[in-house]
Structure formats: C-alpha cells, structure tokens
Amino acid sequence: MDTIVSIVGGVALLLWGVRMVRTGVTRSFGAELRRLLALSAKSRFTGFLSGLAVTGALQSGTATTLIITSFAAQGLVTGAAALAIILGADVGTTVVVQVLSFGLHWLSPLLIACGVFGFLSAKRTRHKNLARITLGLGLMLLALQLIVEASAPLRESQVFTALLQPLGNETLLAVLVAAGFTWASHSSVAIVLLIMSLASAGVLAPPLALALVLGANLGAAITPLGVTWASPVAARRPPIANLVIRTAGVLAVLPVLHWLLPYVELLGAAPERMVANFHTLFNLAIALLFLPLVSQVSALITRLLPDQMVADDPGRPMYLDDGTLETPAVALTCATREALRMGDEVKKMLQATGRVLRSNDEALKKETEAADDMVDRLHEAIKLYLTKLNNEELDGQESGRCVEILNFTTNLEHIGDIIDKNLMELASKKIKQRTSFSAAGMEELEDFHAHIVANLDLAMNVFASGDIELARNLLRQKAQIRELERRYIENHYERIGEGRPESITSSSLHLDVLRDLKRINSHLTSAAYTILERAGELSESRLREKVKAGACRPQGVATPDVS
Structure with missing residues (x-):
C-alpha cells in the first residue's frame, strides 16, 4: 500500500x-x-x-x-x-x-x-x-x-x-x-x-x-x-x-x-x-x-465535416477565446473587445428608444426589448470568461483591469434593463393611451436623449483608452446632465401652468423618461471613477480643484451615484 x-x-x-x-x-x-x-x-x-x-x-x-x-x-x-x-x-x-x-x-x-x-x-x-x-x-x-x-x-x-x-x-x-x-x-x-x-x-x-x-x-x-x-x-x-x-x-x-x-x-x-x-x-x-x-x-x-449554415446570433461572443486564458494580458484584451461590442449593442438600443418615443413604432419597441436578452447573454459570457482567470496569477494592473471590465459591463447590463423594463414600458403606455408630447417637450426630450447617447460614446472611449482628460470630461457631464434635467423639468411645469393639453396629459410619461435617461447617464459616468481614483483625482466622489503632480492613490472602484 x-x-x-x-x-x-x-x-x-x-x-x-x-x-x-x-x-x-x-x-x-x-x-x-x-x-x-x-x-x-x-x-x-x-x-x-x-x-x-x-x-x-x-x-x-x-x-x-x-x-x-x-x-x-x-x-x-x-x-x-x-x-x-x-x-x-x-x-x-x-x-x-x-x-x-x-x-x-x-x-x-x-x-x-x-x-x-x-x-x-x-x-x-x-x-x-x-x-x-x-x-x-x-x-x-x-x-x-x-x-x-x-x-x-x-x-x-x-x-x-x-x-x-x-x-x-x-x-x-x-x-x-x-x-x-x-x-x-x-x-x-x-x-x-x-x-x-x-x-x-x-x-x-x-x-x-x-x-x-x-x-x-x-x-x-x-x-x-x-x-x-x-x-x-x-x-x-x-x-x-x-x-x-x-x-x-x-x-x-x-x-x-x-x-x-x-x-x-x-x-x-x-x-x-x-x-x-x-x-x-x-x-x-x-x-x-x-x-x-x-x-x-x-x-x-x-x-x-462541412460548414454549417447557421443564423447569425448577435448574443454569441465573438472575441472570448478560451485559448488565451493562460495569458491574462491577451485574455483581458479579448474581454475588452467583447465589452465594447456589448456597448455598441446597448447604443443601438438607446438610439432605438428615441425613435420609439417619437414614432410609436410597436415593431421597433419589440425589437428593442428582445435586444436586452442578447445584452444579458453577452454580459453573462464576459463575466464567466473573466471568472476563469486565476486571480492569484494576476498582477495588480491586470487585476484592476479585470475589475474595470466587470464594472463597465455590469453598468451596461443595468442600462439595458432600464431601457427594456422602464423606457419601453413607458413607450407601451404612450402607444396604448395614444398620448403625445408637446412639440417643445418632444424637442427637449430628444436633446436630452442626444446628450445621453453622446455620453455613451464618451464612456466607451474612456473605458477603452483610460484617458484621464476624457474621464474628467465624462464626470463633468454628470453635473451638466443634472442641470439640464432641472431646466427641462421647470420648462415642462411652465407649459402645464400655461394649460397646454399635451403637456398635461403626458406629464407623468415626460418626467419618467427624463428620470430614466438620467439614471442611464449615472451608470455611464461610473466608467470615469476607476480611472480618476487611480490617478488620485477624486475626493469624496468629486473632482479636485487642483491635482498635485505625482499624486497617487490606491486603485479602487467607486460606486456611481444613480440617484
């Protein structure tokens, strides 16, 4: 024995x-x-x-x-x-x-x-x-x-x-x-x-x-x-x-x-x-x-073993290569590419949201709701792929990047849920009740929506490049979006005070759309937190007035304010 x-x-x-x-x-x-x-x-x-x-x-x-x-x-x-x-x-x-x-x-x-x-x-x-x-x-x-x-x-x-x-x-x-x-x-x-x-x-x-x-x-x-x-x-x-x-x-x-x-x-x-x-x-x-x-x-x-003709499945990962898992730097690059692809799909959903709210397109609304399932699948695939990496074998920089990818894709998944479960539900109410926004209200919603789409592009650039100046700009957008929301809400109440029928009947929908778009922006701005905190430019979740040269703080991931 x-x-x-x-x-x-x-x-x-x-x-x-x-x-x-x-x-x-x-x-x-x-x-x-x-x-x-x-x-x-x-x-x-x-x-x-x-x-x-x-x-x-x-x-x-x-x-x-x-x-x-x-x-x-x-x-x-x-x-x-x-x-x-x-x-x-x-x-x-x-x-x-x-x-x-x-x-x-x-x-x-x-x-x-x-x-x-x-x-x-x-x-x-x-x-x-x-x-x-x-x-x-x-x-x-x-x-x-x-x-x-x-x-x-x-x-x-x-x-x-x-x-x-x-x-x-x-x-x-x-x-x-x-x-x-x-x-x-x-x-x-x-x-x-x-x-x-x-x-x-x-x-x-x-x-x-x-x-x-x-x-x-x-x-x-x-x-x-x-x-x-x-x-x-x-x-x-x-x-x-x-x-x-x-x-x-x-x-x-x-x-x-x-x-x-x-x-x-x-x-x-x-x-x-x-x-x-x-x-x-x-x-x-x-x-x-x-x-x-x-x-x-x-x-x-x-x-x-001939090629099989299969329908294109947008929910299937394209860049997650298991053969790279023993090389963390390569594996993280693959995960980054897949995360950016996920961001592109979320952007399509967000752009479609604006068209649905304007045109009451029922078919486009259903397509947008179905797209969230695909985004969820990509998020799950990226998450499982990264969990296959051995954390003990990652150095500090690789471990930090892994957290950044997980944080970014999680926020994208939340944005997809907001679009699917909130904004598309609001669109359904608008279609069923045959509600219309006032011309001025619709113009403001479209402008607010355009700002959010632009911030999504900026967030993906920040995530991909790690550029500090872009991260500063993205975080500044949070305050600008908050101010823009406040101004558009005041304008909406002024139209109600003037007795405009369309503003009165669409008031609840109008305010909910603004609120949900602002929530989406809060998730987007979280991409800037990790980069700025690593650079030592965050103090109690705010940009410092002046940053001393060479200042550095331990790497971490701040939780975005989604209020």
Whole structure:
C-alpha cells in the first residue's frame, strides 16, 4: 500500500511540475508565442517548426492545439496550416522527455532552490514566472526520482506482475489504457515520463512500455478534441484531423512493434532511453509522412465535416477565446473587445428608444426589448470568461483591469434593463393611451436623449483608452446632465401652468423618461471613477480643484451615484 501511495504522490508531483512549467512559460511569453504561431502559419514548413518550438517551451501539445484551433475558428489560419502546426506540436512534446531521459536527477535540488528563492525575491511578474518555470522543472526531476525509487519493490511483486500480464499479452488493450490515462491527465508528457520511470525501474518490459507510449500519443490527440467539441466547425477540424493521423500511425506501428524493438534499442539500450527515443521517432515519422499531405487530409476532413449554415446570433461572443486564458494580458484584451461590442449593442438600443418615443413604432419597441436578452447573454459570457482567470496569477494592473471590465459591463447590463423594463414600458403606455408630447417637450426630450447617447460614446472611449482628460470630461457631464434635467423639468411645469393639453396629459410619461435617461447617464459616468481614483483625482466622489503632480492613490472602484 505504501508503494502505491508513493507512486501516486510522485505522479501528482510530476503533473504539478508540468503545469508549473506550462503556466510560467505561458504567462511570461504567451503573447509572443501566440504571435509566433500566427505569423508562421503562412507555410506548412514554418508552421511545423513554430509548433515544435512553441510546444517545446510550453510542454503541452494540448495548449498549442487550443491556441491554433482558436485561430482557425476566427479564419486566421487555414485548416492545412493549423494541422502542420499541430504536427510540429506533437514533435515538440518529445523535447522534455528526451532531456530528462539522460538522468539529470542531481539537478533537482538546485532547480528547486533557485526557483523558490527566485520567486520569493522577485519583484516583477516576469521574473516570478521564470522562477516558476525553474521550480517546475526541479519538481519534475524530483517526481521522476520518487517514482523510480517507489516502484522498485514492484519488480518482485507477483500481484503486480499478474496485473500487467494481460497488458503485455494484449498490446491493443495497453494502448487503450494509456490513452485513457493521458486523456484523464491532460498531459502526454507526464504519462510518457511515468512510463519511462517505470521502465527504468524494471517494472515494465520494453515491448509493453513502447505500446503504452503509442497509447499516450493517441490520448494526447483525444484531449483537444474534447475541449473543442462545442466550438465552431472550423475549430474542430484540426484536432479531428490530428486524431485521424495518430490513429492511423498507431494502427500501422502496433502490429510490427516487436520487429521495431531491436532498431530502437540500437539508439540506446537503457529502458528510459528506449522509451524517449521511440516517443520521438514515432512523432517524427508521423510528421515526415503526413506533413506533405496536410492539404489533402484537411480537405478530406472538410468534406466529412462541412460548414454549417447557421443564423447569425448577435448574443454569441465573438472575441472570448478560451485559448488565451493562460495569458491574462491577451485574455483581458479579448474581454475588452467583447465589452465594447456589448456597448455598441446597448447604443443601438438607446438610439432605438428615441425613435420609439417619437414614432410609436410597436415593431421597433419589440425589437428593442428582445435586444436586452442578447445584452444579458453577452454580459453573462464576459463575466464567466473573466471568472476563469486565476486571480492569484494576476498582477495588480491586470487585476484592476479585470475589475474595470466587470464594472463597465455590469453598468451596461443595468442600462439595458432600464431601457427594456422602464423606457419601453413607458413607450407601451404612450402607444396604448395614444398620448403625445408637446412639440417643445418632444424637442427637449430628444436633446436630452442626444446628450445621453453622446455620453455613451464618451464612456466607451474612456473605458477603452483610460484617458484621464476624457474621464474628467465624462464626470463633468454628470453635473451638466443634472442641470439640464432641472431646466427641462421647470420648462415642462411652465407649459402645464400655461394649460397646454399635451403637456398635461403626458406629464407623468415626460418626467419618467427624463428620470430614466438620467439614471442611464449615472451608470455611464461610473466608467470615469476607476480611472480618476487611480490617478488620485477624486475626493469624496468629486473632482479636485487642483491635482498635485505625482499624486497617487490606491486603485479602487467607486460606486456611481444613480440617484
């Protein structure tokens, strides 16, 4: 029992080390790696090399595959180019296995010490992530050593030998078992390293170890397929093509595995070297055979999985790419783009409101009410997307931007609710009661409405740019809107005092429209609070008369006054 617990602990430590390396590389160089993949997708050869390089750094073919499938979904790369990059990624996963197969266990204490002390002493985020990479490599080496030491007693265990016998006799079953473990762990690197360790300890015979390596490669192709299953068709094609290629490779090699064993042994007789070399040779052979055929394979998959004609769904996010979540700076940019798109939809609703109030257009009113459901869906998607980010991995600036996006989209969602549940309800009353505003009253409402639309544009600019002068201007608009509302209310009461029938019958509607538009403006001006408070220009929610140069206050989010 102690042996099994020790092996499980070693495997868990190995998986954690692989994850630390991947996270550190992604957070340090994620944007550069994505840019490299995008730029190198112009030809199959450069795509293959970039896939190899990026995955060699990330130590995750799944991560590279998800990045490139997100590009394919957006039409940024062709299916053939994406498949070439994935073939390179499969070869890239063999890099760390090759390095660690040379028995560098003595490096483990040094790497762990450098990683821990580097992380604790680092001030900059990138330095912390580089220390995380170093620590992850040290933990991987330590885990391999623990697995080898813990599995040594299994060589003498008759029970364990009896359990392995079916796998040794049924190589196809061994492939399927290894594929299942790889799919469950989401890391072919960790599984191949585990196989290497058990083979080194003499627990696995070479033929069985090589069969398990084939299974790990097959399982690595299944993992991204499951992750992209609900994605657009263009994103699903490259992983499916890779799975087809890997399956064909496994089925071709499995029957001649015993015949290949002596040739693999020529490159290194040590069990761990045989596992590492076979892993590399299999992926290289697949790449050399299918790289010239990526266009044909991609065309075949496209015929089997054609584009689906679906109605355009404005409520479906366009920019929220799950493949960027391990690179917070990129993920926050995606969320910002989606938030601005949400702002554009709210602007359409607000503009339509003015036309409905003037023309009593029942059809336009229903369209505007339906648009709020779409705005709600976008808000929910952005919120869920941002909650997938690991807050512990965000630096202060990224965390602040995350709060800004959530605050901005929440206020946009409230504006959509005001339009749907308040202004459209007022429009319904106006239509049913056949009420009309006076000419002067309608002109004032349209002017007030135009100011709110202009402030929405200004708020989106403030949110996107973070410009302090624009933020000052937006906050000043709050007082101007308040003064404009006061003046228009006084004008309305003067018309009632003059006995104008239209002003008297529409009085309640008129005042409610002004009130709701002012509420919308209050939500809009909240975009300025975070920026001005970060710049030290807010004092008790008001602009300071004079701002001292270099003044700075802690970042925070002020709650807008919606009174």
